[in-house]
Amino acid sequence: MIPLSWYLIVAALLFVIGFYGALSRRNAIAILMSIELMLNAVNINFLAFWRYLTPEDMAGQVFAIIAITVAAAEAAVGLALVIAIYRSRDTVSVDEVDLLKG
Amino acid sequence: MVMRVVFVVVSLFTLVMAFMVVSHPTLFSSALYLVATFLGVAGLYVLLEADFLAVVQVMIYVGAVSILIIFAIMLSRGMMGKRTSSHNRQAKWVALASLLLAILLLYFITVLMRWPAVQAGPVPAGAIQMLGQDLVGRYVVPFEVASVLLLVALVGAIVLAREREI
Amino acid sequence: MSESVRSILWLIPLLPFLAFVAIVLFTNQNKKVSAGVEIGAMSLSWLISWLAVIIAIWNPHQIVEHPLILSFPWFPAGQTVYQGGMIIDIPSAAMLIMVPSLITLISIYSIGYMEGDPRYSRFFAYMALFATGMLGLVIADNLLMFFIFWEIMGLCSYLLIGFWFEKKSAYQAGLKAFLTTRIGDVILMAGMVMLYAYSGSLTFREIFSAANLEHLASLQLAVPIAGSVPVAVVLAVLIFWGAIGKSAQFPLHVWLPDAMEGPTPVSALIHAATMVSAGVFLVLRTFPLFYVVAEGNNGAMHFVAFIGTFTALFAASIAVAQFDIKRVLAYSTISQLGYMFAALGIGAYYAAIFHLLMHSFFKALLFLASGSVIHGLEHAHHHLEHEGHHEELWLPFDPNDMRFMGGLLRKMPVTAWTFIAGGLSLSGFPLLFSGFWSKDAILGSAWSTEHLVVFWTLATAAFFTAFYTTRQICMSFCGKPRTAMAAHANESPGTMTTPLVLIAIAAVAGGWFGIPKSFPAIGRLVNDPFHHFIAPYMMFLHLEAAPEPFYVGPLLVSFSVVLGGIFFGWLIYGWRPMKAGDPDPLEQPLGPLWTILNHKYWLDELYSATVIAFAIWLAKALALFDKVVIDGIVNGVGYLARVVARWLHSFFDGVIIEGIVNGVATISNWFGQWMRQIQTGQVQNYLFAILLTLVILLGADLFII
Numbered sequence: 018m019i020p021l022s023w024y025l026i027v028a029a030l031l032f033v034i035g036f037y038g039a040l041s042r043r044n045a046i047a048i049l050m051s052i053e054l055m056l057n058a059v060n061i062n063f064l065a066f067w068r069y070l071t072p073e074d075m076a077g078q079v080f081a082i083i084a085i086t087v088a089a090a091e092a093a094v095g096l097a098l099v100i101a102i103y104r105s106r107d108t109v110s111v112d113e114v115d116l117l118k119g
Numbered sequence: 120m121v122m123r124v125v126f127v128v129v130s131l132f133t134l135v136m137a138f139m140v141v142s143h144p145t146l147f148s149s150a151l152y153l154v155a156t157f158l159g160v161a162g163l164y165v166l167l168e169a170d171f172l173a174v175v176q177v178m179i180y181v182g183a184v185s186i187l188i189i190f191a192i193m194l195s196r197g198m199m200g201k202r203t204s205s206h207n208r209q210a211k212w213v214a215l216a217s218l219l220l221a222i223l224l225l226y227f228i229t230v231l232m233r234w235p236a237v238q239a240g241p242v243p244a245g246a247i248q249m250l251g252q253d254l255v256g257r258y259v260v261p262f263e264v265a266s267v268l269l270l271v272a273l274v275g276a277i278v279l280a281r282e283r284e285i
Numbered sequence: 286m287s288e289s290v291r292s293i294l295w296l297i298p299l300l301p302f303l304a305f306v307a308i309v310l311f312t313n314q315n316k317k318v319s320a321g322v323e324i325g326a327m328s329l330s331w332l333i334s335w336l337a338v339i340i341a342i343w344n345p346h347q348i349v350e351h352p353l354i355l356s357f358p359w360f361p362a363g364q365t366v367y368q369g370g371m372i373i374d375i376p377s378a379a380m381l382i383m384v385p386s387l388i389t390l391i392s393i394y395s396i397g398y399m400e401g402d403p404r405y406s407r408f409f410a411y412m413a414l415f416a417t418g419m420l421g422l423v424i425a426d427n428l429l430m431f432f433i434f435w436e437i438m439g440l441c442s443y444l445l446i447g448f449w450f451e452k453k454s455a456y457q458a459g460l461k462a463f464l465t466t467r468i469g470d471v472i473l474m475a476g477m478v479m480l481y482a483y484s485g486s487l488t489f490r491e492i493f494s495a496a497n498l499e500h501l502a503s504l505q506l507a508v509p510i511a512g513s514v515p516v517a518v519v520l521a522v523l524i525f526w527g528a529i530g531k532s533a534q535f536p537l538h539v540w541l542p543d544a545m546e547g548p549t550p551v552s553a554l555i556h557a558a559t560m561v562s563a564g565v566f567l568v569l570r571t572f573p574l575f576y577v578v579a580e581g582n583n584g585a586m587h588f589v590a591f592i593g594t595f596t597a598l599f600a601a602s603i604a605v606a607q608f609d610i611k612r613v614l615a616y617s618t619i620s621q622l623g624y625m626f627a628a629l630g631i632g633a634y635y636a637a638i639f640h641l642l643m644h645s646f647f648k649a650l651l652f653l654a655s656g657s658v659i660h661g662l663e664h665a666h667h668h669l670e671h672e673g674h675h676e677e678l679w680l681p682f683d684p685n686d687m688r689f690m691g692g693l694l695r696k697m698p699v700t701a702w703t704f705i706a707g708g709l710s711l712s713g714f715p716l717l718f719s720g721f722w723s724k725d726a727i728l729g730s731a732w733s734t735e736h737l738v739v740f741w742t743l744a745t746a747a748f749f750t751a752f753y754t755t756r757q758i759c760m761s762f763c764g765k766p767r768t769a770m771a772a773h774a775n776e777s778p779g780t781m782t783t784p785l786v787l788i789a790i791a792a793v794a795g796g797w798f799g800i801p802k803s804f805p806a807i808g809r810l811v812n813d814p815f816h817h818f819i820a821p822y823m824m825f826l827h828l829e830a831a832p833e834p835f836y837v838g839p840l841l842v843s844f845s846v847v848l849g850g851i852f853f854g855w856l857i858y859g860w861r862p863m864k865a866g867d868p869d870p871l872e873q874p875l876g877p878l879w880t881i882l883n884h885k886y887w888l889d890e891l892y893s894a895t896v897i898a899f900a901i902w903l904a905k906a907l908a909l910f911d912k913v914v915i916d917g918i919v920n921g922v923g924y925l926a927r928v929v930a931r932w933l934h935s936f937f938d939g940v941i942i943e944g945i946v947n948g949v950a951t952i953s954n955w956f957g958q959w960m961r962q963i964q965t966g967q968v969q970n971y972l973f974a975i976l977l978t979l980v981i982l983l984g985a986d987l988f989i990i
Contacts, residue, residue: 018122018239019122019123019126019166020234021234022228022229022232022234023126023130024163024167025228026225026228026229027130027133027134027163029221029224029225029228030134030221030225031133031134031137031160032224033217033218033220033221033224034134034137034138034140034141034217035137035141036217036220036976037141037213037214037217038140038141039969039972040209040210040213040217040969040972040973040976041141041206041207041209041210041213041214041969042141042205042206042207043204043205043206043207044146044205046146046150046188046191046192046195047140047141047146047149047205048969049188050140050149050150050153050188051140051141053153053180053184054137054140054141054153054156057156057157057160057180060160060172060176061160061163061164064163064164064167064169064172065167067167067169068167068168068169068239068242069239070235072239072240072241072242072243072246073240073243075246075249075250075253076253076258078169078171078172078246078250079250079253079254079258079261079262080261081169081172082172082175082250082254082265083261083262083265085175085176085179085180086265086266086268086269087265087268088180088184089179089183089184089269089272090268090269090271090272091272092184092187092188093187093272093273093275093276094272094275094276094279096187096188096190096191096276096280097275097276097277097278097279097280098279099191099195100191100194100195100279100280101279101280103194103195104282109195111207111967111968111969112207112967112969114966114967115965115966115967116966118964118965118966118967207967207969209969209970209973212973213973213976216973216976216977216980217976219980219984220976220979220980220983223980223983223984223987224983226987227983227987231987
């Protein structure tokens, strides 16, 4: 049997990888992809805890599904935003989008 | 023992693919690695005996989200071609910090945290039925909220991505 | 009845005060209404006072045992609460017979006298305030309230003496009165404070409880020069100094003659009838303090007797050589007040209070009548001026000077006859007039208690009194008019003559209530009601209350000095009346003595040369000190402050403070410029900051904490 911590280790590494991507990639779409990785890491955790702690209670699965739903919605809106930015500024590079500059 | 080997193989595949997603300079390749990563995650779900979720993972991520991303890449194609680098200037520092974070998390998970030495019990037989009943029973409110969220995201995405006629 | 009167006692002083407030605030534009308000309030006050008086007369024994006391907690004093209060007992009831009646009548008289004065309303406002002071003083049941009302009177006296402040002499007289009485008041206050310190109370009834008096009498106090003296004596002397100031006794008498600068009703009311007798009343009130120490070594009583007796003769002698009709009366007042103190000094409580009341009536009458004379002369003067008879006017014009009068008996009959009635009372014309009875009571007491020095001095003073009164009457009213004014003078209006007649009746007949029972023939007729009224209180004070037996000696002396005085007066001034421009017939024969008397023994000059000169020298010296030392210090401090301020301005403020302020601004600006670089506008940079924070916090959480 696989120990619980192994899943947690995988999820943590996946999350850190996604975090790295979100912070280091230039392309907005690549950032979105990295965020998807992080969300997947979360889902792994949900399911791992469900499986090892409360297999009779479906709460873990339910929240995994809702997380997937949110991720899908996020992807849709995020990509729409990317396209909108591309249209208005002719770029999808986030380091050229600096309207927040002080 | 076999399970562990399978787990390690699937995990390594997933992590490597994920690493390729964030490190590969070509966006399109990244998207393809992403598909592979999603598949790896689905494999992990299978190992966790969450069959329904594994199927959902394949359908939504591998199917829908990946297609959506590739579609977006296509729409904005050519805009990255002139760039010398796919990563920004802080990438090195982010990598270092991320490594530190990973070490901290691993340290926390493996050394500090005393996990209950639980043996995963058997998954109940009617797990999928239970899930369905819970979704429209105990968790109907989050379920409905999620559906509204999807609707809003749908409308929002159309509004945002639509060509301005004016 | 007595309960309801007790409960409204506070209205007696309050009503005039309300009138004062009303006149000052509301009615001062309307002269008639102002006068009406004052007289109305006084009438009500008079009514309440007389209710109290009637209760007291009805049953004096009852009132002595259970006086009407209206007490209220006034203010917290240390651990106790100081009780204020009002009391109707025999002395205050006796005063209430006279005070409100005279104030009311004199107010009515003032309607006519003050006619045409630009500050008519103000006059009545002051009168009302004065009435508050006098009535409050009379019914105060403790020394502190007494003193406060006493000072209110002092203020009103000052204001009213200087009422015509355009005249330099008038405001100077006001100042003189105020400052002179101040000396007495300060000493009185010292006595008051000491009394409170020794007995813990200022309420008369408590101070004069047998135990407290015994305590005060037995306690000895080391006094410079005099040695060891009972506290009671020290207190009595200190309190008596207040009376000396207020009642214008030697040596503080100098203010009263000058106070005649005020309007005549003021002289009549304040400086003859009421305020000056308040000094006597003070001694009457605090008499147990004077009396408690045995006769032999009681310096206080000797002091009172000496001051009173001396002043009686001293002032009477000055009055002989004065020409100002009011000044003669002023010295006469001083002299008569001296009589009262002399009576008190020999323990003749009854005689003093009797003479106090009688004197108030006839002296008020004399002043009012003289005011009427002055009024008539002034009007005649104005009249003549209008007609253009300038050559007939005798300049400088002074309507007070008796040398400018003469023959007014025919011109102003009511005024003249009332004046004569008052004058005969003052002289003590035997049997018929009140002054005779009250003066006789004093002389009889002096005789019976074997104070022969006092007796003979007072008898001499009585001779002078009769003499100068006759002189005054003859100079003013007899013979032919010596000036055009006197020839053209007319009788005063009814508002003035009516009070004159009323007071004249009281002044003449008042004495009949005090005819001693032992007097041959008429003694039995009236049964001496006044003595019956006072006697219970004297017994309460453990004084000898039995009526004096009849002595032929003092009666004969009294008869002879009075009739002798009147005879000599008439011989010198009435037999051959003065002609216009004549010197006084006494001037030649008396020679230098006349000069001394005419200049009032040069006491004013003496005071000017000593006390006042010293005070002015001291003031100048202090002013010089002030100018050189204090100003020097002040200016030095100011200069130093300027120097410091300039240094602070140029160096501290300019360099350090501005440096700090500008530095803070510069640093903020520089820091802001530096910090804004962090705000790249790139979300990933921000997220990196979050990542770093996360790493640091997590690391800290895991390893450090």
